[in-house]
Amino acid sequence: MGSSLAFLLGVLQLLAATMAAYKKWIPNTNFETASNWDKERVPCARDTICFEKDKVVSVFVRSTHMLTDMYLPLNGEFLLASGSGFAAFDGSWDPGCGSGTVLSFVNAEQHSWFNPKLWQDVSSRVDLEPAGRIFLLDEERVPCQYDHVIFQPETSFSVNLDSSRQEIPVQSISLMGQELSSAEAWAEYLRSPSAAWQFHGNATLQVTGTRCPHSSGCACGNSQDGDRICASLLRAERCPALACHSPLRPLGHCCGVCGAVVTLDFKPEFDLQQYRDRVMQAWLSLPKYAGVQMAISKVHRAQTFLGLLPRGSTPVIQIVLVDGEAGVQTGTAAEQLAADIMGDISQHGEALGIPAGTVEVATGSALGGQVAIHASRQIASGTVLGLLFALLVLGGLLYLHRKGKLRLQALHLPRLWDRAEDLNSPKPESGRGFDNPMFDVELPAAGNVEETLQEMAPEGHQTGSLQSLQGEESALSEEHSASSLEFPHFSKFS
Numbered sequence: 001m002g003s004s005l006a007f008l009l010g011v012l013q014l015l016a017a018t019m020a021a022y023k024k025w026i027p028n029t030n031f032e033t034a035s036n037w038d039k040e041r042v043p044c045a046r047d048t049i050c051f052e053k054d055k056v057v058s059v060f061v062r063s064t065h066m067l068t069d070m071y072l073p074l075n076g077e078f079l080l081a082s083g084s085g086f087a088a089f090d091g092s093w094d095p096g097c098g099s100g101t102v103l104s105f106v107n108a109e110q111h112s113w114f115n116p117k118l119w120q121d122v123s124s125r126v127d128l129e130p131a132g133r134i135f136l137l138d139e140e141r142v143p144c145q146y147d148h149v150i151f152q153p154e155t156s157f158s159v160n161l162d163s164s165r166q167e168i169p170v171q172s173i174s175l176m177g178q179e180l181s182s183a184e185a186w187a188e189y190l191r192s193p194s195a196a197w198q199f200h201g202n203a204t205l206q207v208t209g210t211r212c213p214h215s216s217g218c219a220c221g222n223s224q225d226g227d228r229i230c231a232s233l234l235r236a237e238r239c240p241a242l243a244c245h246s247p248l249r250p251l252g253h254c255c256g257v258c259g260a261v262v263t264l265d266f267k268p269e270f271d272l273q274q275y276r277d278r279v280m281q282a283w284l285s286l287p288k289y290a291g292v293q294m295a296i297s298k299v300h301r302a303q304t305f306l307g308l309l310p311r312g313s314t315p316v317i318q319i320v321l322v323d324g325e326a327g328v329q330t331g332t333a334a335e336q337l338a339a340d341i342m343g344d345i346s347q348h349g350e351a352l353g354i355p356a357g358t359v360e361v362a363t364g365s366a367l368g369g370q371v372a373i374h375a376s377r378q379i380a381s382g383t384v385l386g387l388l389f390a391l392l393v394l395g396g397l398l399y400l401h402r403k404g405k406l407r408l409q410a411l412h413l414p415r416l417w418d419r420a421e422d423l424n425s426p427k428p429e430s431g432r433g434f435d436n437p438m439f440d441v442e443l444p445a446a447g448n449v450e451e452t453l454q455e456m457a458p459e460g461h462q463t464g465s466l467q468s469l470q471g472e473e474s475a476l477s478e479e480h481s482a483s484s485l486e487f488p489h490f491s492k493f494s
Contacts (some may be wrong), residue, residue: 020171020211023143024120028155029108031061031078038104043067045089046100051076055107058197060156061085068100077197079156108158109200113168114225115232116141122150133284134276135293137220137320139229139252143170145221146212151175161201164224169206182209216353217272217298219315220252230254243330244362250320251299259292259334261360262319262341263301270353272298272317278352279319282344283337291324292333317354330364 027035034041043049045066051057057076066089111118116138143149149170151157154177161168172181175198180186186207189195199205212218222229239255247256276296283289300313319341321334338359345357 020146020148021144022122022148022150023141024122024150024152025157025159026118026120027108027111028152028157029057029059030155031059031065032063036106036108038106039101041103043103044097044100045094046097048100048102050102050104052105052107055109056197056200057105057108058156058158058194059105060154062154066090066094075197077194079194081154109160111158112160112162112228112232113201114142114163114222114228116229117233119143133280133293135295135322137250137252137295137297138233138254139222139226140220140295140297142222142225142229143168144218145169145208146171146210146218149173153177157198159199159201161199161203161205162228163201163203164228165203167206168203169208169221171208171211173205173207180207183207215271215273216266216268216315216317219298219300223252223300226252243327243364245364246362248320248360248362250295251301251318252297253320256362257320257322258331258362258364259320259322260331260338260362262321262338262357263360264317264319264345264354264357266315266317267353267355270317272296275317275352275354279341283340289333289337292337293322295320325364328364331361332363332365335361335363 029036032042037043043065046068048068049070051071051073053071053074055073055076057073058079059076060079060081061084062081064083064085064087066087068089070086119141121136121141147170149172151174172179173186174180175189180189183206186205190204233254242256242258244258247258248261249256250261279294279296284292284294296317296319298315299318301316302313303311319338321337323331323333325331325333338361342357342359345352345354349355349357
């Protein structure tokens with residue numbers, strides 16, 4: 001008998017493991033729900049009930065209610081269960097009502113699809129029990145693209161679908177006790193009057209009816225609305241104060257955590273469900289890890305060029321480990337579990353389809369060595385890769401230049417002896433120069449030499465013969481030639 005029961009439990013666990021995640025919508029707009037009224041109680045016979053006339057509502061009524069007065073909206077619906085309804089109060093004594101007051105129905109349009117607090121992750125469709133040791137990242141608390149969505153039977157609801165996307169995909173939607181798992185069935189429901197009162201906003205739900213096609217799992221797909229999710233989650237309260245140094249910020253989570261984050265590379269044969277079961281059975285079931293919780297999923301890690309320019313993303317498996325320790329012991333149990341996981345990967349990683357992994361740790365201890373070592377290794381590897389890439393680019397440019405396909409602008413690089421020559425050459429002193437008559441002066445023709453000398457000679461002086469003048473001209477020409485060789489850079493001294 002015991003073996004049969006164990007086998008049955010094993011089969012049920014296997015079936016549950018192969019099923020997709022189910023997310024149940026928590027709030028409703030039922031008439032009998034006290035939180036739907038401004039006085040936080042269900043109306044009684046002597047009360048006056050008010051619905052805002054411009055608000056569209058869908059209200060489920062489970063039983064019969066006596067009323068004194070009720071103001072209805074211009075548009076909406078009452079969904080009446082069997083035997084339920086409204087009746088006029090006859091004025092008889094009602095012991096629990098008192099003198100009566102005005103009760104207003106609370107506006108339910110602020111209930112956003114992307115508020116993680118309004119969803120509950122359930123383990124199966126049969127018992128709808130909360131999940132155990134596994135917790136979800138904030139983005140994954142909202143229905144993911146391959147999840148099943150459940151709206152509880154015999155309830156009415158109103159969901160705001162404002163999103164950064166035009167369509168929000170899910171695998172199936174169950175409402176009013178009926179499961180819609182195809183695009184055709186969902187399109188038919190959207191044509192009903194109730195759909196317009198239940199779903200509103202700038203986006204629409206898309207029922208795909210498809211499951212995740214990869215054994216390694218699928219990313220949730222809510223990253224585009226990550227800011228909206230965090231804004232909804234942190235509207236009422238901020239992130240809690242943490243006891244650890246340099247809290248970690250897992251991908252897909254709104255607040256920092258103490259503990260450890262393990263990031264795994266994976267091969268196509270990696271099985272996410274089997275590996276999660278391996279971690280739970282091998283370590284999380286141990287008494288020393290009784291306070292540790294784990295979130296494990298596929299996420300997309302952003303890639304950058306030289307740590308600056310974004311260049312897409314790559315999928316990785318992220319394991320987030322947190323514990324219930326306090327003070328300096330905060331995160332230490334999670335740190336030890338992360339070390340056990342990495343030790344197992346070093347021995348069996350290839351067989352599991354995990355070629356590599358990294359760990360980040362944040363604990364209450366003042367020693368954050370593992371985090372610092374991990375970061376320095378990342379920086380060093382990034383620097384090496386950047387240098388290699390720069391060398392490849394430079395080599396490619398030189399290759400193209402040698403092939404004549406790329407022309408590089410010539411650069412003048414002065415030689416050392418040119419610098420020395422410039423330093424040894426004396427600079428002319430300002431105000432002490434003279435005009436050299438042999439430069440930039442046109443020599444007169446032979447026939448006009450005598451006339452020219454007559455003009456240049458001072459009064460009272462006589463000029464020599466033409467032969468002596470030609471001799472002087474020849475001497476001046478030699479002097480001109482010598483001057484040109486001695487001062488090659490100047491055409492005029494001044």
